[in-house]
Amino acid sequence: MRVGYQKLSSKTSENSFGDFWVKVKSFGVHWHYHPEVEICYIKQGEGHRIIGDSIEPFTRDDLVLVGSNLPHTWVSSEIFNKSSKHMEVYVIQFHAKDILNQSIEFKGLFDLLDRSKRGLSFDLTKEKKFKSLLLKVDKRTGLEKYLALINLLNLMATSEARKELVSKVYVPDYSKKAEGRIEKVCNYLHDNYRERITIEEVSDLVSMNQASFCRFFKKYIGKTVIEYINDLRINYACYQLQNSSIPIYKIAFDSGYQSITQFNKVFKRMVNDTPKNYRSLNQTGFVDFIK
Numbered sequence: 455m456r457v458g459y460q461k462l463s464s465k466t467s468e469n470s471f472g473d474f475w476v477k478v479k480s481f482g483v484h485w486h487y488h489p490e491v492e493i494c495y496i497k498q499g500e501g502h503r504i505i506g507d508s509i510e511p512f513t514r515d516d517l518v519l520v521g522s523n524l525p526h527t528w529v530s531s532e533i534f535n536k537s538s539k540h541m542e543v544y545v546i547q548f549h550a551k552d553i554l555n556q557s558i559e560f561k562g563l564f565d566l567l568d569r570s571k572r573g574l575s576f577d578l579t580k581e582k583k584f585k586s587l588l589l590k591v592d593k594r595t596g597l598e599k600y601l602a603l604i605n606l607l608n609l610m611a612t613s614e615a616r617k618e619l620v621s622k623v624y625v626p627d628y629s630k631k632a633e634g635r636i637e638k639v640c641n642y643l644h645d646n647y648r649e650r651i652t653i654e655e656v657s658d659l660v661s662m663n664q665a666s667f668c669r670f671f672k673k674y675i676g677k678t679v680i681e682y683i684n685d686l687r688i689n690y691a692c693y694q695l696q697n698s699s700i701p702i703y704k705i706a707f708d709s710g711y712q713s714i715t716q717f718n719k720v721f722k723r724m725v726n727d728t729p730k731n732y733r734s735l736n737q738t739g740f741v742d743f744i745k
Contacts, residue, residue: 469599471548473591477540481530483641487626491567492520493546493606494528495588498539501530502644502689505573506620507676509685511693515578515585518619519610521570522550525626529644531693544592546603553603563604566611573619580615624676635660636674643679647686648710653679687711688724695733702729 481501496516503512505526512528520526530541550567554560566574578584587609590602610616638659643651656679657667671679691709694700700708706717706729721729 468596470552471546471600471603473544473546475592476543476545479540480535481528481541483527483529483637483644485525485527485637485640487523487525487628488547489522490547490549491522491570492526494518494520495544496528496542497544498542499528499530500534500693501528502686503528506626507624508573508619508621509677509682509689510575510619511689517576517578517584517588519566519570519574519576521567521573523626523628524571524573524620526573531690533693544588546591548603553600562611563607566607569618572622572624574610574616575619576610576613577615577617581609581613583609584613621676627674635662635670639671640675643683643686647683648690648708650710650712651683683710684720684724688721691717691721691729692725692732692736695729696736696738702733705729 481499485504494517496512496514498514500513501511502509503516503518503526505518505520506524528543550564554563576584584606587602587606591599591606594602639656642656642659653664653668657664660667662670668679671682675682677685687709691705694705694708695702703714706714709717711717711720718729721732725732
């Protein structure tokens, strides 16, 4: 997972910020950062988003605010990748200094951007105005487009339907020295997390002893290898519980766990609920992407 610095063009000939749509078949691991603040809205897609040390599933209507120089990536799921659908994502990128001045009226927005350094997600089911404001930013031009963005940021600053994503202890590491190793390991984990994975085989991938590799991974990603794999597995299991009628014991094995007891224990620790109760509370109808 290469923590690559990305140089962006965050201005256009008409506006002090950039916005664009991305429509592609799938998203792979592209671990990057940039000085621009980024708003990312998922119109269509399924998978995991990784922001700092936060690994969470994303689906349609996912909305996040990623602060300046905070490493991030979105990875579409294997289920979605096998479907006939495409990822459709709306992105807004800007420098704070380009759209805000030091007027006291902007204090709340500066506070928001400071909080965004830990990543913020917003629940569109609780704050329905977000979609209409995103549409205005997308469709308007000139001054109206700028004002629509300010209104969007103001809603983000005042909304209670938001949560911080990155832990307080996470500190990004921008060292270039180990980029190749991280990229190789994380791509391997995303490709194989539902299989049996040992620390030995992963450390062998990058020619490191196990103890050194574990310290190395925790330093760069902010989680242990086991925590990272469990995040991927449990997020996959949650998706299956919500969107299928597959028996729980089959979901456990399909997610990469060797026993239903192990699965239940990890699930309860991470989700603070049992798989059975989680399904009863969150099942929203089946979504069959594979057509």
